[in-house]
Amino acid sequence: xxxxxxxxGIRGVVNQDMNSSxxxxxxxxxxxxxxRTVPHPxxxxxxxxxxxNHMLKSxxxxxxxxxxxxxxxxxxxxxxxxxxxxxxxxxxxxIIITASHNPPQFNGxxxxxxxxxxxxxxxxxAIEQIYFSKRFSHCNWSEVxxxxxxxxxxxxxxxxxxxxxxxxxxxxxxxxxxxxCGNGAGSLVAPMLLKKLGCTVTEMNCESDGTFPGRHSEPIxxxxxxxMKNVPEAHASFGVxxxxxxxxxxxxxxxxxxxxxxxxxSLVGKYITKKRKEGVTVTPVTTSTCFEEVxxxxxxxxxxxxxxxxxxxxxxxxxxxxxxxxxxxxxxxxEFQYCRDAAMSLATIxxxxxxxxxxxxxxxxxxxxxxxxKTKIPCPNEKKxxxxxxxxxxxxxxxxxxxxxxxxxxxxxxxxSWVLMRPSGTEPIFRVYVEAKEKHHAxxxxxxxxxxxxxxxxxx
Amino acid sequence: MCSVMNQPIxxxxxxxxxxxxxxxxxxxxxxxxxxxxxxxxxxxxxxxxTHICVGGDIRQSSQSLAHAFIAGVTAIGVHVSYTxxxxxxxxxxxxxxxxxxxxxxxxxxxxxxxxxxxKFYYGDGVGFPEEHLMKIRDLVLQDSFSLASWxxxxxxxxxxxxxxxxxxxxxxxxxxxxxxxxxxxxxxxMTLSAPEIFTSLGFHVIPVYCDPDPxxxxxxxxxxxxxxxxxxxxxQKHTCDFGVAFDGDGDRSVIVDNTGQIxxxxxxxxxxxxxxxxKNTGTIIANVECSKSVKEQLEPLGYNVKQIQVGHTFLTLxxxxxxxxxxxxxxxxxxxxxxxxxxxxxxxxxxxxxxxDKVNRPLHDLVLETPSxxxxxxxxxxxxxxxxDVIRNLQQExxxxxxxxxxMDGVRVDFKDGWVLVRASNTSxxxxxxxxxxxxxxxxxxxxxFLEKTQKIIQQKKTMR
Numbered sequence: 068x069x070x071x072x073x074x075x076g077i078r079g080v081v082n083q084d085m086n087s088s089x090x091x092x093x094x095x096x097x098x099x100x101x102x103r104t105v106p107h108p109x110x111x112x113x114x115x116x117x118x119x120n121h122m123l124k125s126x127x128x129x130x131x132x133x134x135x136x137x138x139x140x141x142x143x144x145x146x147x148x149x150x151x152x153x154x155x156x157x158x159x160x161x162i163i164i165t166a167s168h169n170p171p172q173f174n175g176x177x178x179x180x181x182x183x184x185x186x187x188x189x190x191x192x193a194i195e196q197i198y199f200s201k202r203f204s205h206c207n208w209s210e211v212x213x214x215x216x217x218x219x220x221x222x223x224x225x226x227x228x229x230x231x232x233x234x235x236x237x238x239x240x241x242x243x244x245x246x247x248c249g250n251g252a253g254s255l256v257a258p259m260l261l262k263k264l265g266c267t268v269t270e271m272n273c274e275s276d277g278t279f280p281g282r283h284s285e286p287i288x289x290x291x292x293x294x295m296k297n298v299p300e301a302h303a304s305f306g307v308x309x310x311x312x313x314x315x316x317x318x319x320x321x322x323x324x325x326x327x328x329x330x331x332x333s334l335v336g337k338y339i340t341k342k343r344k345e346g347v348t349v350t351p352v353t354t355s356t357c358f359e360e361v362x363x364x365x366x367x368x369x370x371x372x373x374x375x376x377x378x379x380x381x382x383x384x385x386x387x388x389x390x391x392x393x394x395x396x397x398x399x400x401x402e403f404q405y406c407r408d409a410a411m412s413l414a415t416i417x418x419x420x421x422x423x424x425x426x427x428x429x430x431x432x433x434x435x436x437x438x439x440x441k442t443k444i445p446c447p448n449e450k451k452x453x454x455x456x457x458x459x460x461x462x463x464x465x466x467x468x469x470x471x472x473x474x475x476x477x478x479x480x481x482x483x484s485w486v487l488m489r490p491s492g493t494e495p496i497f498r499v500y501v502e503a504k505e506k507h508h509a510x511x512x513x514x515x516x517x518x519x520x521x522x523x524x525x526x527x
Numbered sequence: 528m529c530s531v532m533n534q535p536i537x538x539x540x541x542x543x544x545x546x547x548x549x550x551x552x553x554x555x556x557x558x559x560x561x562x563x564x565x566x567x568x569x570x571x572x573x574x575x576x577t578h579i580c581v582g583g584d585i586r587q588s589s590q591s592l593a594h595a596f597i598a599g600v601t602a603i604g605v606h607v608s609y610t611x612x613x614x615x616x617x618x619x620x621x622x623x624x625x626x627x628x629x630x631x632x633x634x635x636x637x638x639x640x641x642x643x644x645x646k647f648y649y650g651d652g653v654g655f656p657e658e659h660l661m662k663i664r665d666l667v668l669q670d671s672f673s674l675a676s677w678x679x680x681x682x683x684x685x686x687x688x689x690x691x692x693x694x695x696x697x698x699x700x701x702x703x704x705x706x707x708x709x710x711x712x713x714x715x716x717m718t719l720s721a722p723e724i725f726t727s728l729g730f731h732v733i734p735v736y737c738d739p740d741p742x743x744x745x746x747x748x749x750x751x752x753x754x755x756x757x758x759x760x761x762x763q764k765h766t767c768d769f770g771v772a773f774d775g776d777g778d779r780s781v782i783v784d785n786t787g788q789i790x791x792x793x794x795x796x797x798x799x800x801x802x803x804x805x806k807n808t809g810t811i812i813a814n815v816e817c818s819k820s821v822k823e824q825l826e827p828l829g830y831n832v833k834q835i836q837v838g839h840t841f842l843t844l845x846x847x848x849x850x851x852x853x854x855x856x857x858x859x860x861x862x863x864x865x866x867x868x869x870x871x872x873x874x875x876x877x878x879x880x881x882x883x884d885k886v887n888r889p890l891h892d893l894v895l896e897t898p899s900x901x902x903x904x905x906x907x908x909x910x911x912x913x914x915x916d917v918i919r920n921l922q923q924e925x926x927x928x929x930x931x932x933x934x935m936d937g938v939r940v941d942f943k944d945g946w947v948l949v950r951a952s953n954t955s956x957x958x959x960x961x962x963x964x965x966x967x968x969x970x971x972x973x974x975x976x977f978l979e980k981t982q983k984i985i986q987q988k989k990t991m992r
Binding site (some may be wrong): 080081082083086087088090091095118119121122123124125126128129130132133171172173188208209210211212213215218278295 | 550551555556557559560586587588590591593597598599600602607640641643645674676678680681682683685713741742831887967
C-alpha cells in the first residue's frame with residue numbers, strides 16, 4: 068500500500084499530488100474513521116496562511132460532513148492553537164491544513180486526536196486503509212454533518228498561555244522582543260501575546276501571507292539573517308523566529324547570535340527541572356547530550372524516543388513527564404498541552420529571563436557545549452534493514468563503544484561522544500549524527516562512520 | 528496518490544434550468560467537486576471571469592455539497608464568496624452586490640429533502656440558460672480540467688449579508704398599518720430570512736412552520752394547495768390580512784387571502800399589475816401557460832403583456848431585455864425588477880402588503896375582481912426520443928388549421944373564448960396539455976379535441992419508429 072502520511076501528516080505540492088480530490092477522499096476516510104468510535108463526532112478544522120488553504124479546507128470539510136460528522140472551522144490559526152481548542156473544547160478530532168515550514172507551493176493535512184495530540188501511527192494507518200479501500204461510511208441524506216465557524220480559538224489559546232506563566236513578573240521587565248513570524252500563522256497570535264505581556268515588539272513579517280514574501284518559512288540560520296541583524300540594532304532583549312504553523316520557535320540572543328534548538332530546549336528543561344527539583348523529560352535520540360547534562364544536574368531524568376514529535380508527546384503522557392521536545396525548536400509543555408508550541412516557548416523564555424534576571428546569551432553560555440555533525444547518505448529503502456543488520460555485526464569489533472541504544476536506528480555511546488545511524492522514515496537516505504566534546508574529534512568519528520555506512524550500503 | 532473519483536456521473540442530473548438528483552445516488556460531494564471544477568472552468572475561460580458567489584439552502588446535504596463545489600471552483604483558480612446557508616434570495620442578493628460573475632445556489636427547490644442540486648444565475652440576476660448549463664455538463668462529462676498552480680488557487684471569503692439584505696427591504700418598504708400576516712416557511716430556507724425581515728418591517732407575524740427543519744417533516748416543500756391546510760386554518764383562526772407559503776429554497780411563494788382562498792400565480796400577478804406598479808405603461812411578461820385573464824386585465828390599464836416561453840430563466844432574461852415591470856410564471860415564480868431581476872419569493876408578499884396598505888381593502892375583494900376561468904391540465908405519456916418531434920408536427924399541422932398560433936414554446940392556439948397549449952416537458956417523458964376557456968363546456972370540448980390530435984400524432988410517430 069502506498070503511504071499517505073509522512074512523519075508530519077500528508078504533504079505534497081499543491082494541485083499536483085496535494086489536490087482537492089485527494090483532500091475530499093481524506094475527509095471521507097477521516098470521518099469514517101471517527102465514526103467507528105464516536106456516534107456523532109464533531110471535528111475542528113484550521114489552516115495556516117497558505118494560498119491553497121481554502122481549497123483544501125473546503126474539500127476535507129465536504130468529505131467529513133458526508134460521513135455524518137459535524138465540522139467547526141476555527142479559521143487561520145497556528146497548529147498549537149487548534150490543538151489547544153480541540154483539547155479544551157472537547158472536539159472529537161482536529162484537522163489542520165498546513166505544510167509547516169515547507170515552501171509555499173506545498174501544503175498538507177495533519178490531524179490530532181481528541182486530546183489535541185498529534186495522530187498516532189495506528190490512527191494514520193487506519194485512515195489510510197479506509198482511503199485506499201474507499202470503504203467510506205457515507206450517511207443518509209438526513210444525517211449529513213453540519214458546518215459552522217467559531218472565532219474564539221485564538222483568545223482561548225492566549226488566555227491559556229497567560230494562565231500558565233507569571234504575567235506580572237514578565238510585565239515588570241518590559242522586554243523588547245524582535246518577532247519574525249515569517250508571514251505564517253504565528254502572526255495571528257505572537258504579536259498579541261507579547262503585547263499582553265507588556266513587551267515592546269519590533270515586528271518582522273508579521274502579516275500572514277501565503278506566498279511567504281519575507282523569508283523562507285523554516286527557522287534555520289540562513290533564513291533568519293535579517294532577524295539576527297535586527298536584534299542588536301534594536302537593542303532588544305532577544306529575537307524569535309517562528310516556522311509556518313508556529314509550532315516551533317528559534318531564539319536569537321541579544322547580540323544577534325542564533326541559538327540552536329537543542330540549547331533552547333536545554334535552557335527550558337533546566338529551568339523547569341530546577342523549579343521542580345526533579346522530573347522526567349523526554350526527547351528523541353538525536354538531541355544533544357547537553358540536554359541530559361543539565362537535566363541530571365537538577366535530579367531529573369531523560370527518556371529517549373524515536374524521532375518524531377508525536378512519539379515524544381505520547382511518551383511524555385505515559386511517563387507524566389514535566390517537559391520534552393525536539394532539537395529543532397519544537398518544545399512541549401505538558402501542563403499546557405502535549406504538542407509542540409512556539410507561543411508557549413516564547414512565553415516561557417520571557418519568564419526565564421524575568422526570573423533569572425540574566426541576559427539570554429549568558430544563560431545559554433551556561434549550557435554545556437558539544438559539537439554535532441549531521442550527514443546523510445543515499446540508501447534505497449529496500450536496503451535499509453539489511454544495512455542495519457550488517458552494522459550490528461560490524462560494531463561488535465569496535466572496542467571503544469560503551470553502550471548501544473536501539474531506540475531508533477543504532478546509537479553508539481563512546482567516551483565523551485556518540486554516533487547515531489538511522490534510516491530515514493520518509494526518504495531513501497541513511498542519516499548519521501555524531502556528537503563530541505571537541506570539533507576535530509566529532510569530525511573524525513563522523514568520517515569513520517559515514518564511510519562504514521557507505522561501504523555497508525554497497526555490500527547490502 | 529490516487530484519485531477518489533471513479534464512478535461515472537449520470538447525465539440525467541443535468542436538466543434544462545438546473546442540476547438535480549437524489550443525494551448519495553446521483554448527487555454526492557465527489558460529483559459536486561466535478562461540477563465545481565466545471566463551473567470554475569466556465570467562469571475562467573468562457574466568461575473570462577474571476578469570481579463565483581456560492582450559497583446553499585437548508586437541506587442537510589447542502590453544506591457538504593457546497594464545500595465540495597467550492598473545492599472544485601478554487602482549484603481552477605476562481606475565487607468564491609460563500610454565503611453559507613441562506614434563503615435563495617439572500618445568496619442572489621449577495622452575489623448581485625458583489626457583482627459576481629456567477630452565482631451558484633445549492634438546492635433542489637421544492638423537491639423532497641432527499642434530493643439536492645444546484646442552480647446558476649449570472650451576477651445581474653439573470654438565470655443561466657439551458658445551452659450554458661449544457662456547456663457545464665459537457666465539461667463535467669469530459670472530465671479534463673486544468674488546475675491552477677499553487678500561487679493562483681482561488682480564495683474563499685465567507686460573506687454573511689444577512690444585515691444588508693434585511694436593510695434593503697427596510698429601506699424599500701414602508702407601511703402605515705400593522706398588518707397581520709401568516710408566514711408558512713415549511714421549515715425550509717425561508718425560515719432564515721422571512722420571519723426576521725417581516726418582523727423588522729413592523730408586521731404582526733403569525734409563524735407557521737418557521738423553525739428550521741431540513742427534513743421538511745411538517746409539510747412537503749412544494750407549496751401546492753393540498754400542502755397548505757395549516758396555513759389556511761391559521762389565517763382564518765387569527766383573522767390575518769393575508770398569508771404566504773414559500774417553497775424549499777425561496778424562489779416561489781403562494782399568496783393566501785384573508786378568507787383562506789389560495790391565489791394562483793396569475794391572480795397574484797394581476798393584483799400586483801393592477802395596484803402595485805408605479806406607472807401604467809411598459810411591459811409585463813407572462814409565459815405561455817398563464818391565464819388569458821392576465822392579458823385581459825392588464826392590457827386595458829396600459830401595459831403591454833408579452834408572452835414568453837416557460838422557464839424562469841427566460842423570465843429573467845426577457846425582463847432584463849424589455850425592462851419589464853413584472854414577470855409572471857404560472858408555476859409560481861414572479862419577478863419584480865424594481866427590486867430584483869431574479870425570483871426572490873420575498874418580494875411578492877411584501878408587494879401584496881404594500882398594496883393592502885395603500886388601497887385599504889381586504890385582499891379577498893381584490894381577488895374577486897380578477898376573473899378566474901376554468902382550466903384543465905393533462906399529462907400525456909410520450910417517450911423522450913419522440914416528444915419533440917410530436918410537438919413539431921403539431922406546430923405544422925395547427926398552424927395550417929388555426930389563425931392564432933404561437934410556437935415559441937410548444938404550440939399554443941388562441942380562440943376568442945379560450946386557449947390550448949401543448950408542450951413537451953423538458954424534464955420528463957411527458958407532453959403537457961393546458962386548456963383554459965370561458966365555460967366548462969368549451970373547456971371540455973377544447974381539451975378533448977387537442978388531446979385526440981396529440982395522441983394521433985404520437986401513434987403515427989410510434990409506428991414510424
